[in-house]
Amino acid sequence: MLNYTIRRLLLAIPTLLFISLIIFLIIALSPGDPTASLPLSVPAEVREQIREALGFNEPIYIRYLLWLKTFVINEPMYYLQDVFGWEYDKSINPRVISWQTRSPVMDTIVQRVPQTLWVVGMSYVVGILIAVPIGIISAYKQYSIFDQIGTFISMVGFSVPTFFTGVLLIVVFSVMIPNDSFFWLPSIYDTTLVVEDWDSFWKQVRQMIMPVFVLSLFNAAQISRYMRASVLDNLRQDYVRTARSKGLSEKIVVLVHVLRNSLIPVITVIALGVPQVFGGAIITEQVFKVNGLGQLLILAIQDGDAPTVQTLTFIFAVLIVLFNLVADVLYGIMDPRIRYD
Amino acid sequence: MRTLKTILLATAASAVALTGAWADGHSKRGKDGELKIIYWQAPSILNPYLSGGTKDLEASSLVIEPLARYNETGAIVPWLAESVPTVENGGVSADLKSITWKLKSGLKWSNGEAVTPEDVIFSWKYCTTEGGGCAQVEKYKDVTSVEKIGDLTVKVTFGVAKPFPYGPFVGAQAPIINAKQFEGCLGAKAQECTTANFNPIGTGPFVVDNFKPNDVIQLSANPNYRDPNKPAFAKVTFKGGGSATDAGRAVMETGEFDYAWNMQLAPDVLAKMAAAGKGTIESGFGTLVERIMVNQTNPSSALGEERGTAKHPHPFLTDIAVRKALSMAIDRALLTEIGYGKAGRPTCNVLPAPTIYASTANDGCMKQDIAGAKKVLDDAGWKVGGDGVRAKDGVKLSMVYQTSTNAVRQDFQALIKQWWKEIGVESELRNIDASVFFGGNVSSPDTFQKFFADVEMYANNFDGTDPEAYMSNWGCSQAPSPANQWQGNNMQRYCSKEYDAMIAKYSTTGDLNERAALAKAMNDMLMQSYTIIPLVDRGRVSARSNKLGGTVMNTWDSELWNAADWFRIK
Numbered sequence: 001m002l003n004y005t006i007r008r009l010l011l012a013i014p015t016l017l018f019i020s021l022i023i024f025l026i027i028a029l030s031p032g033d034p035t036a037s038l039p040l041s042v043p044a045e046v047r048e049q050i051r052e053a054l055g056f057n058e059p060i061y062i063r064y065l066l067w068l069k070t071f072v073i074n075e076p077m078y079y080l081q082d083v084f085g086w087e088y089d090k091s092i093n094p095r096v097i098s099w100q101t102r103s104p105v106m107d108t109i110v111q112r113v114p115q116t117l118w119v120v121g122m123s124y125v126v127g128i129l130i131a132v133p134i135g136i137i138s139a140y141k142q143y144s145i146f147d148q149i150g151t152f153i154s155m156v157g158f159s160v161p162t163f164f165t166g167v168l169l170i171v172v173f174s175v176m177i178p179n180d181s182f183f184w185l186p187s188i189y190d191t192t193l194v195v196e197d198w199d200s201f202w203k204q205v206r207q208m209i210m211p212v213f214v215l216s217l218f219n220a221a222q223i224s225r226y227m228r229a230s231v232l233d234n235l236r237q238d239y240v241r242t243a244r245s246k247g248l249s250e251k252i253v254v255l256v257h258v259l260r261n262s263l264i265p266v267i268t269v270i271a272l273g274v275p276q277v278f279g280g281a282i283i284t285e286q287v288f289k290v291n292g293l294g295q296l297l298i299l300a301i302q303d304g305d306a307p308t309v310q311t312l313t314f315i316f317a318v319l320i321v322l323f324n325l326v327a328d329v330l331y332g333i334m335d336p337r338i339r340y341d
Numbered sequence: 342m343r344t345l346k347t348i349l350l351a352t353a354a355s356a357v358a359l360t361g362a363w364a365d366g367h368s369k370r371g372k373d374g375e376l377k378i379i380y381w382q383a384p385s386i387l388n389p390y391l392s393g394g395t396k397d398l399e400a401s402s403l404v405i406e407p408l409a410r411y412n413e414t415g416a417i418v419p420w421l422a423e424s425v426p427t428v429e430n431g432g433v434s435a436d437l438k439s440i441t442w443k444l445k446s447g448l449k450w451s452n453g454e455a456v457t458p459e460d461v462i463f464s465w466k467y468c469t470t471e472g473g474g475c476a477q478v479e480k481y482k483d484v485t486s487v488e489k490i491g492d493l494t495v496k497v498t499f500g501v502a503k504p505f506p507y508g509p510f511v512g513a514q515a516p517i518i519n520a521k522q523f524e525g526c527l528g529a530k531a532q533e534c535t536t537a538n539f540n541p542i543g544t545g546p547f548v549v550d551n552f553k554p555n556d557v558i559q560l561s562a563n564p565n566y567r568d569p570n571k572p573a574f575a576k577v578t579f580k581g582g583g584s585a586t587d588a589g590r591a592v593m594e595t596g597e598f599d600y601a602w603n604m605q606l607a608p609d610v611l612a613k614m615a616a617a618g619k620g621t622i623e624s625g626f627g628t629l630v631e632r633i634m635v636n637q638t639n640p641s642s643a644l645g646e647e648r649g650t651a652k653h654p655h656p657f658l659t660d661i662a663v664r665k666a667l668s669m670a671i672d673r674a675l676l677t678e679i680g681y682g683k684a685g686r687p688t689c690n691v692l693p694a695p696t697i698y699a700s701t702a703n704d705g706c707m708k709q710d711i712a713g714a715k716k717v718l719d720d721a722g723w724k725v726g727g728d729g730v731r732a733k734d735g736v737k738l739s740m741v742y743q744t745s746t747n748a749v750r751q752d753f754q755a756l757i758k759q760w761w762k763e764i765g766v767e768s769e770l771r772n773i774d775a776s777v778f779f780g781g782n783v784s785s786p787d788t789f790q791k792f793f794a795d796v797e798m799y800a801n802n803f804d805g806t807d808p809e810a811y812m813s814n815w816g817c818s819q820a821p822s823p824a825n826q827w828q829g830n831n832m833q834r835y836c837s838k839e840y841d842a843m844i845a846k847y848s849t850t851g852d853l854n855e856r857a858a859l860a861k862a863m864n865d866m867l868m869q870s871y872t873i874i875p876l877v878d879r880g881r882v883s884a885r886s887n888k889l890g891g892t893v894m895n896t897w898d899s900e901l902w903n904a905a906d907w908f909r910i911k
Contacts (some may be wrong), residue, residue, distance in 0.1 A: 031787070033780035038393035038476065040779065040801045044828035046393075046478050047781055053474025053529065090533055100385040100392075101554040103535040108554050174595045175617070187587070187595050188379070188580065191557050289583045291383070291556035299383065299555050299582075304776055 001332060004340040005325065012321050019317045024064045024310055032304040034099045054099050056306075067310060070096045075106055100305040108296060109312065113278075115191055116285075116292030120277045123212040127219025128270060134220070135227020135266075139235060140254060150224065157221030162214050166287035169210045185210050189290040211288040215281055219273075226269050230262035237261075264334050271327035275319035371562045371575030373909035376889070378901070379598040381588040383555040383581020388538040389514055390468050391531060393476035398513050399602065400558060400579055402899035404451075404543035405518060408442050408461070408510040411897035413625065415695040415806040417507055421445060421456065421517060421544060426506075428851070437502040437851055442510065444493040449565040450519055451548045458489040463520035465497075465509060472528040479810075480508045480515040504851040505807040512805055513899040517544070546572040546905035556581060566905065573891075573908035586610065592884040593620035600892065601884040602900060608682020611882070620887055624683050626880040627896030628694050628811075629802040631685075631753075633874040634833040635664050640741070640793040649793055650822050651834060656736050658795060662721030663738065663766075664871035667796075669717065670760040672709035677877045679756070680749040688878035692864040695806050697857040703868040706875075714764045723765070731765035740795035743771040743787075745778040750798060753876070768796075783826050790821040792832050800879060801830070806897055809856075812863045813844045833872045840866055 034054055035047040051057055055066070074093040081088040095104040134154075138147040174187035186207050195201050234240065235258060243253045282294035289295075293312065300308035332338050384400035386392050408422040417425050423443045426432020433440045448456040465487045468475040485500045487509070497509050509515055519542040526534035539552040544567070547560035558579040562572050580598070588601040593614040604611060604622065615622055639653040647653060657663055673687035689703040723731040723738060731738045742758065744750045754770045761768050771794065773787045778799075786793050803811035813819070817838075819831035843863050850856050867873055881896050891907040894900065 031774075031777040031780065031782060031785050033776065033782050035393075036776040036780035039395060039804075040799075040830075041804045042393045042476055043479050044781065046476060049478065050474040050476060053472060053532070091530075094533070097532055098385075098554075102386055102388075102391055102532050102538055103554060107535075111553055111556075170590070170595075174597075175590065179596055186597060188583070188591055188597055191553065192551065192559055192578065286583060287587070289580065289587065291553070291582055295582060296555060302776070303385075304780075 001329065001340060004332075005329060008325050008328070012325070015321060016314075016318060019321075020068065020310075020314050021064065023313050023317070024067065025060075027306050027309055028060050028063065032306075034304045034306070037303050056099075067096065067307065070094060071311060071314070078104075078106075096307050096311050098300070098305055098308045100300065100303050100308065105308050105311045108308070109293065109315070112291065112293050112296050115189075115290055116278065116294065119189075119208060119211050119285075119288075119290050119292065120215060120281050120294075122208065123215030123281075124219055124273065124277050126212060127216040128223055130216065131220040131223035132227055132263075132266075135224040136231050136254065136259065138224070138228045139231035142232065147228075150228075154221035154224050157217040158225075162218060162281065162284045163287055165217065166210070166214045166284055169214065170287070173210060187288070189288050191291050211281075211284055211290055214287075215284050223266065223270065223273075226266050227262070230265050231258060234258045234262045264331065267330055267334060268327045271323055271330055274323050274326075275316060278319050279316050370566070370570060370572065373573040373575070375576040375578060376574040376600075376904075376907065376909075377578045377580070377598045378600045378602075379580045379583075379588045379591055380602045381581070381583050381585050382603075384558060384579070385554050386538050387541050387549065387552060387558070388518070389516060390473075390475045390477055390518070391538060393514075396581065396602075399899045399901050401516070401541065402513045402545070402901050403547045403560060403577065403579070403904055404545045404549055405516040405541050406543065406545045407512055407516045408444075409507065410512050410899075410902060411806060411895065412902075413893050413895045413897070415897045417511065417806075419445075421448060433506055437499075437504055437506065439496055439498045440503075440506040441490065441494060441496045443491075444495075445567065446493060448544060448567060450542050450544060451563045451565055452542055453565055454521075456517070456544060457520075458491075458493065458495045460517050460520045461495045461510060462487045462489060463523065464515070464517050467518060467523055467527060467531075468515075470528040473531040475531075477514045480512075480804075482508060484509055502849065502851075504849070504856065505809060507805070507807070512897075513902070514804060519543070547577050568905065571905040573906075577904075589614050589884050592886055593617055596620075596886065599886040599889040604882045604884050605684070608678070608684075611682065614884075618887075620884050622683060622882060623885055623892065623894045624880045624882045625894035625896040626686065626694060626878055627802060628692070628808075629800050629879040630688060630691055630693055630875050631798065631800040631877040631879055632691060633667075633757075633796050633798045633876065634792070635667070635872045635874065636792055636795050636797075636832075637834045637836070637872060640795065642793070646823065649791060649834075651820065651836065655795070657733075657738060658740075660721060661871060662717050663723070664874075666714040666717045666764055667761060667766065668706055668871050668874045669710045669714035670764045670766075671706075671757060671874070671876065672760065673707060673876055675709075676753055676756060679752060681877055681879060684880050684882040685877040686880070688875050689868065690864050691867055691873050691875050692808055692812065692860060693875075693878040697853075698808055698860045698864070700861040700864050700868075702861075702865045709760070711760065711763055718764060725765045729762070729765060730767045737767070738765065739767040740769070741771055742768040742796050742798070743773060743778075743794040744798040745775040745789075746772045747775065753798065781828075788827065789832060790827045790829065792821070792834075797832070798876075808860050809847055812847065812860055815863075815867060816841050816844050835867070835870065835872045837866070837870070 034056055035050050074095055077086060077088055077093055078095055098105045134150050138150045141147055170187045173185040177184045189207050193200060193204055195204050240253060240258060243257050282298050285292045285294040297312050332340055380396050382396040384397045386397050387401045389398045389401050406420050408420060409417050409425050410420050412418045419425050421444055423445050426440050426442060444456060450456060465481055468477055469481050483499045483501050484497055486498045488496050490496050522537050522542050526537055540549045546563055546566050548563045550561055551559040560577040562575050585605050589604050589606060591598040592601040594617045596619045611622055635658050637655055637659055638649050638651060639655050640649050642648060644653055677685045677687045687707055689706040690700050692698050718731055723733045726732050742754060744754060751772060758768045758770060777785055777787050778789050781788055789797055789799055814830035815835045817836035819829040820834040821827040821829045847859050850859060883900060885892050888910050890910045893903050895902050
């Protein structure tokens with residue numbers, strides 16, 4: 001298993017290099033300009049000077065190699081300078097600088113990660129916690145009322161877009177319910193809130209309720225369908241019949257034998273979904289103004305901020321490659337029949 | 342009788358209480374707690390020299406200030422300077438080549454240090470050093486030197502006579518920055534000064550506590566602000582992001598925020614929000630005019646490298662009758678109502694404001710005149726063909742009409758296409774993503790400068806109140822062409838010797854009234870050439886909570902220009 005993992009990690013390096021090149025080319029060759037969002041009253045010569053200062057006028061391959069060098073060498077140097085006691089000088093080894101904010105892209109990303117993990121990550125956890133039991137019960141009592149309702153809700157969760165459910169919740173809980181009511185929830189996420197006591201914790205919970213609900217509805221809908229299908233598969237297997245005929249109770253049959261086996265494919269699905277958590281939920285983050293990674297990406301795209309888009313998408317690519325590996329390894333651990341070596 | 346007495350007493354009491362609250366609100370700094378502002382485009386940086394974006398400019402205006410700025414009427418008022426220098430008071434030299442500013446005495450930066458002429462000089466150096474990519478270089482155009490004369494006085498010298506010397510250090514675009522803080526940030530180093538760009542030391546009513554790019558800014562009252570009783574708010578939370586709808590809702594429906602900027606929303610949506618009773622819409626008009634440019638050169642791709650250049654005049658848009666008919670067929674009032682509501686008003690001028698520059702000579706365009714337009718075309722010999730499209734000598738009135746992708750603009754395109762169809766002009770609609778259309782990428786054929794279409798629609802305005810640079814846009818030499826890498830703002834490639842002579846005269850005229858008369862004449866000349874068809878004068882619309890007082894909508898400067906005077910209505 002270890003050999004397999006190392007082999008895969010080594011193989012990931014050329015894969016990621018290739019991905020970074022493709023991303024870079026897509027961004028660089030698509031039309032767009034960092035000065036496009038400036039007011040028209042800014043004259044052309046000034047725009048040209050801005051482009052020059054940003055390094056936008058360099059040839060494509062130089063821009064790519066520069067980005068690669070800053071991201072792969074300079075950024076780790078900056079972060080590890082304390083650990084290894086390196087002399088880090090930002091004028092010799094500049095970091096990846098955003099065209100929008102003229103500040104290091106990674107600083108902004110680091111600032112955004114907690115928000116995204118809190119809201120999107122929490123909704124993923126909540127979604128899984130809801131989806132697994134629903135999936136089991138729906139499969140065990142196939143075509144029962146519970147199953148029908150579960151199917152209906154997951155269809156709704158799956159097909160109604162988050163920009164609709166999000167705004168619907170805002171209209172109900174922020175607009176229609178008066179501000180001083182207990183049930184009122186804020187429509188705008190306060191990213192400056194610091195949780196330090198029960199009062200601020202309660203505030204944090206309240207502002208997370210709506211975005212987390214909207215996202216977990218979507219996640220739960222997806223995962224519960226996988227769970228249901230997987231449990232159904234297993235319930236029809238011979239080993240289940242054997243277990244029952246040996247006189248094991250239904251509780252043990254379902255929760256020990258069936259659950260363990262049917263979780264194998266679902267865990268793969270869950271692991272593959274984790275990179276999406278980091279990617280943020282672009283639309284939901286916009287609706288509730290949770291200024292996370294998704295919102296950062298969309299703003300960077302709108303403003304033609306190539307370094308930010310490049311860095312973010314590349315980090316997502318790294319995560320996807322990594323979690324694919326995690327899913328494969330988990331698969332091997334959970335299912336003794338699968339061996340990679 | 343008793344009830345009446347009670348009511349009267351109650352009214353009197355509440356009136357006293359109210360004035361009391363107002364007076365209190367003004368009497369102490371930081372008494373009114375927190376002010377919450379939402380901009381649906383989040384500020385990325387607080388240094389306006391490195392960003393031309395309105396959102397960044399306005400956010401920074403809470404912290405850093407210019408020597409003088411424009412008030413809501415467009416007049417220049419002294420800000421950090423004691424007074425506005427003019428030729429009359431001796432501040433501007435008689436040859437119009439220098440201007441002398443005197444700082445208010447006792448001015449302090451938020452860190453307690455004194456504001457000196459060195460800071461003013463440094464601000465000029467900062468923006469004009471090579472390699473810095475300063476977005477406001479235009480403000481410092483023709484400045485040859487800025488020197489200190491006395492303890493509080495600086496003299497700005499220009500290389501040419503400047504009838505309007507209020508470019509440098511005037512308005513939110515050209516504020517004074519702290520020389521010590523930005524010392525190591527000149528030229529290419531500007532990019533490295535993240536802390537300074539995010540937390541500029543300023544003279545304004547607020548100080549940055551925490552800046553999260555593209556997200557939120559937390560500010561608190563400046564302890565060293567020049568008026569000890571201001572600002573009324575102790576804290577400001579400046580949130581960014583979302584959409585105009587979300588921001589409007591947060592102020593007018595849920596009441597979570599006090600002020601929302603740039604409510605570009607459909608008129609009926611705004612009216613519905615305002616009906617919730619928590620906020621009010623404020624609008625003001627500046628110089629932003631949505632217009633159609635009429636190409637005077639032939640954009641046909643068959644011409645290869647020479648398409649869109651003066652060598653090849655347009656086959657039919659060079660006929661003034663056609664251009665006039667196109668303008669007459671448009672119902673500007675209807676367009677305004679559908680697209681902008683309170684945020685727009687129909688206009689017949691490309692220079693609609695300030696008042697002294699606004700011409701009334703072209704107001705005939707306000708009324709749609711389809712029959713008149715048809716007659717103009719008939720008289721000019723354009724005959725309706727079998728397919729309903731007019732033609733003359735084998736040339737058909739068939740055009741490509743392009744604009745940027747934007748819901749309102751596409752509505753406008755559809756309506757105008759219909760009206761033009763009625764008068765026998767066929768148009769094919771095209772919309773191009775804004776970042777490409779306005780992107781100025783020389784290799785793209787779809788930019789508004791290249792204008793490879795017959796007519797195109799967009800909006801433009803000018804900074805401040807002096808239209809000289811703006812009106813000079815339509816000189817012959819300003820036409821974008823391959824020779825100048827498609828730069829310039831004379832999109833329609835208008836060229837008139839008479840107009841060029843007026844531009845030359847304008848640059849040497851010093852008297853304000855003469856300048857105004859000249860600007861009006863230039864506007865009229867352009868309008869009567871029908872190469873620019875103005876549609877709507879677009880205003881700024883913002884939403885204000887009913888609990889926020891003191892706001893004065895300003896379209897000539899930052900909307901937050903007088904944030905020091907804002908207070909809470911209790």
